[in-house]
Amino acid sequence: MGVKLLLDKAHIPGIRQYDVYRREGGYAAVEKAFKMSQVDVVEEVKKSGLRGRGGAGFPTGMKWSFLAKPEGVPRYLVCNADESEPGTFKDRYLMEFIPHILIEGLIVSSYALGSNRTYIYIRGEYAWIVDILEQAINEANANGWLGKNILGTGFDCQIYVQRGAGAYICGEETALLESLEGKRGNPRIKPPFPAVKGLWDCPTVVNNVETLAAIVPIINNGGDAYSKIGIGKSTGTKLISACGNINKPGVYEIDMTISVEEFIYSDEYCGGIPNGKKLKACIPGGSSVPILPANLLLKTAKGETRMMTYESLSDGGFATGSMMGSGGFIVLDEDQCVVRNTYTLARFYRHESCGQCSPCREGTGWMEKILHNIEHGKGKMSDIDLLWDIQRKIEGNTICPLGDAAAWPVAAAIRHFRDEFEWHVKNPQESQIRNFGLAHYADERPAVTPV
Amino acid sequence: MSDCFKSLRLELGFMTFTEEKLVEVKRLVSAYPDGKQKSALIPVLHLAQQEFGGWLSAETMDYVASLLQLDPIEVYEVATFYSMYNLKPVGRYLFEVCQTGPCMLRGSDDIIKYIGDKLGIKPGETTADGLFSLKTVECLGACGYAPMMQLGKHYREHLTKEKVDAIVDECRKNASSNN
Ligand SMILES: Cc1cc2nc3c(=O)[nH]c(=O)nc-3n(C[C@H](O)[C@H](O)[C@H](O)COP(=O)(O)O)c2cc1C
Ligand code: SF4
Ligand code: FES
Numbered sequence: 215m216g217v218k219l220l221l222d223k224a225h226i227p228g229i230r231q232y233d234v235y236r237r238e239g240g241y242a243a244v245e246k247a248f249k250m251s252q253v254d255v256v257e258e259v260k261k262s263g264l265r266g267r268g269g270a271g272f273p274t275g276m277k278w279s280f281l282a283k284p285e286g287v288p289r290y291l292v293c294n295a296d297e298s299e300p301g302t303f304k305d306r307y308l309m310e311f312i313p314h315i316l317i318e319g320l321i322v323s324s325y326a327l328g329s330n331r332t333y334i335y336i337r338g339e340y341a342w343i344v345d346i347l348e349q350a351i352n353e354a355n356a357n358g359w360l361g362k363n364i365l366g367t368g369f370d371c372q373i374y375v376q377r378g379a380g381a382y383i384c385g386e387e388t389a390l391l392e393s394l395e396g397k398r399g400n401p402r403i404k405p406p407f408p409a410v411k412g413l414w415d416c417p418t419v420v421n422n423v424e425t426l427a428a429i430v431p432i433i434n435n436g437g438d439a440y441s442k443i444g445i446g447k448s449t450g451t452k453l454i455s456a457c458g459n460i461n462k463p464g465v466y467e468i469d470m471t472i473s474v475e476e477f478i479y480s481d482e483y484c485g486g487i488p489n490g491k492k493l494k495a496c497i498p499g500g501s502s503v504p505i506l507p508a509n510l511l512l513k514t515a516k517g518e519t520r521m522m523t524y525e526s527l528s529d530g531g532f533a534t535g536s537m538m539g540s541g542g543f544i545v546l547d548e549d550q551c552v553v554r555n556t557y558t559l560a561r562f563y564r565h566e567s568c569g570q571c572s573p574c575r576e577g578t579g580w581m582e583k584i585l586h587n588i589e590h591g592k593g594k595m596s597d598i599d600l601l602w603d604i605q606r607k608i609e610g611n612t613i614c615p616l617g618d619a620a621a622w623p624v625a626a627a628i629r630h631f632r633d634e635f636e637w638h639v640k641n642p643q644e645s646q647i648r649n650f651g652l653a654h655y656a657d658e659r660p661a662v663t664p665v
Numbered sequence: 666m667s668d669c670f671k672s673l674r675l676e677l678g679f680m681t682f683t684e685e686k687l688v689e690v691k692r693l694v695s696a697y698p699d700g701k702q703k704s705a706l707i708p709v710l711h712l713a714q715q716e717f718g719g720w721l722s723a724e725t726m727d728y729v730a731s732l733l734q735l736d737p738i739e740v741y742e743v744a745t746f747y748s749m750y751n752l753k754p755v756g757r758y759l760f761e762v763c764q765t766g767p768c769m770l771r772g773s774d775d776i777i778k779y780i781g782d783k784l785g786i787k788p789g790e791t792t793a794d795g796l797f798s799l800k801t802v803e804c805l806g807a808c809g810y811a812p813m814m815q816l817g818k819h820y821r822e823h824l825t826k827e828k829v830d831a832i833v834d835e836c837r838k839n840a841s842s843n844n
Contacts, residue, residue, distance in 0.1 A: 288698075297806050298804060298806065299804075300765045300766055300767055300803075300804040300808065301766070301767050301804075301808050302806065302808075303806045303807060303808055303809055303810075306806050306807075331698070333696075337806065338707075338711065338747070338749045339749070339805050339806070339815055340806065341818045341819075342818055342819055374696035374697075376696065376704070376707070376708065377707065377708055377711060378707065378747070379707050379710065379711065379747030379748070379749040379750060380747045380748035380749035380750075380802075381746065381747050381748065382803070382804075393707065394704060395701070395703065395704055396703035396704045396705065396706035396707060396739075396743065397703075397739075397742070397743065398742055398743060398746040399746060399747075414698070414701060455808065455809055456809065457767045457770075457771075457808035457809040457811065458767055458770045458771070458808075459770055459771075463808075463809035463810070463811075464809050465809070497766075501765075501766060501767075501804075542767075542808070544766065544767050544770070544808070546770060550770055554769065555766050555769065555770070558764065558765055558766045558769050559765070559766050561764075561765075561803075562765050562766070562803045562804065565748075565803050566803065568746075
């Protein structure tokens with residue numbers, strides 16, 4: 215069993231309620247942090263090596279130290295609970311079952327950053343979780359952990375929950391801030407970065423739910439202890455939401471020392487592929503990251519065992535690697551169609567593009583149309599090159615990274631599964647009744663010759 | 666307030682929140698610093714949609730604008746951006762079924778087709794009796810519990826044909842018991 219820091223108490227009955235959470239040692243991190251200076255709390259977080267769990271993996275302590283502190287201007291901490299990246303449902307689990315760990319992490323973080331008003335921006339569809347969070351906030355208030363002059367420290371803090379209304383783009387931090395200001399979720403041009411000009415033009419830190427929850431064990435056990443868990447720069451534990459064709463879909467907390475193979479096949483985690491089928495491919499970090507065929511997933515191009523760490527998952531760059539991303543782990547078995555999967559993702563990004571930049575707005579639309587054609591037996595060989603061309607023209611040419619997020623899955627699918635796309639084009643009728651199958655992608659298995 | 670009262674108020678054009686809901690609006694606005702009441706727009710639109718028949722008419726949006734002291738255009742801009750706001754009437758029970766990759770891997774296509782066939786409607790349509798609407802949506806953060814749909818405030822997960830049958834029955838029963 216690996217180390218668990220966030221979900222270690224998830225199984226305790228009633229842990230959602232304040233009394234139980236407190237009895238199990240909850241809010242000790244707040245007590246401890248309040249005895250430290252704000253700078254020292256930031257230092258602990260730096261020492262921990264914690265990297266943002268929202269997708270980009272940016273070091274949290276460093277981000278906190280960039281926060282501008284002009285005199286007389288309020289600063290804000292905003293918790294990103296938009297969680298809309300396909301394959302990702304870990305923040306939901308944390309908020310639904312252990313809401314107080316987020317509230318506790320938010321109080322400590324608000325103290326460290328000097329935020330007197332802290333917001334949780336949660337995706338609109340998680341409507342029932344708003345009630346759970348508000349209940350937890352009320353309990354924290356009633357027990358003196360929030361409000362004015364908390365525990366006599368002179369620090370005031372209140373936490374508010376704001377619901378979104380259905381828009382993936384509002385997970386991007388500047389779009390989120392626009393939405394929090396009551397506007398359309400159009401990402402802002404950076405710089406200025408939120409650390410200088412964020413919510414209502416004030417200095418702002420935006421962090422993911424899991425990042426902020428991880429502050430609790432970091433303060434409780436110390437940054438050094440946290441940094442000793444894991445391998446290299448992948449310190450601490452990570453929540454992975456696993457879905458697709460596995461026996462046990464769900465949310466798992468891993469310490470970053472296990473291999474991808476163990477994660478997929480061991481009973482402690484995904485429990486293998488159902489019905490004795492073979493692994494075909496996997497998108498290891500949420501829909502935006504490159505899809506990998508089984509052979510490159512389990513071993514790197516150099517033949518090393520691929521580990522569930524930031525570094526190992528990205529080993530080989532985009533040519534032969536992928537990314538940890540948000541931890542949305544999507545598994546495809548031998549019966550799945552990569553073209554169809556790529557098409558549904560392209561449709562997603564077209565739907566979610568905010569429309570501000572033409573490469574993203576037009577490009578996502580074109581990619582969806584072309585993939586629709588190929589998937590439905592109406593594709594041409596030249597379409598595959600056209601797709602490649604479009605994704606290249608989007609990448610790096612947009613205001614926000616949604617453009618890249620839309621381009622990468624298409625690029626990786628063509629890079630690794632080109633023969634499957636070609637088979638669809640050459641076999642327009644057959645591809646409507648059966649899938650391409652496993653071909654050469656599988657690990658340790660003879661190739662199945664496609665017809 | 667009973668549903669029948671509510672629809673009467675709607676027909677007579679009383680597009681106003683009840684006292685109780687106005688208190689809720691005040692609470693929502695109080696989450697933001699003075700002068701930043703525009704921030705409450707998204708939550709207040711949710712409340713309005715829930716109160717005024719499950720969708721946002723131009724009158725509803727204008728009313729929300731006046732409540733929050735905004736220009737109507739500021740409200741239209743927002744209402745048209747976010748996918749959870751319905752800009753035309755929907756059935757009393759809105760089935761929002763996820764169709765994105767991870768759900769597709771677990772058979773969402775079949776479930777969407779099954780619901781459509783069962784209710785005799787296509788995604789985007791409402792049954793003639795106004796009871797059911799079907800809408801396909803993008804990933805709702807329940808990929809591990811696929812296939813799934815949102816129905817009102819809650820998710821229905823691990824959908825099977827049998828489960829869909831039971832949900833439809835449950836809705837019909839509820840509709841006939843509080844008509
Ligand atoms: C299109 C897009 C969607 C995003 N969605 C989310 C999200 O749902 N949740 C999240 O925490 N971060 C999301 N991010 C990343 C945020 O912009 C931001 O980097 C993150 O909230 C920072 O928190 P962290 O440093 O704790 O990871 C998204 C980024 C992009 C470009
Ligand atoms: S890249 Fe796409 S989502 Fe991002 S700002 Fe441009 S159009 Fe909007
Ligand atoms: S793909 Fe359907 S809930 Fe995520």
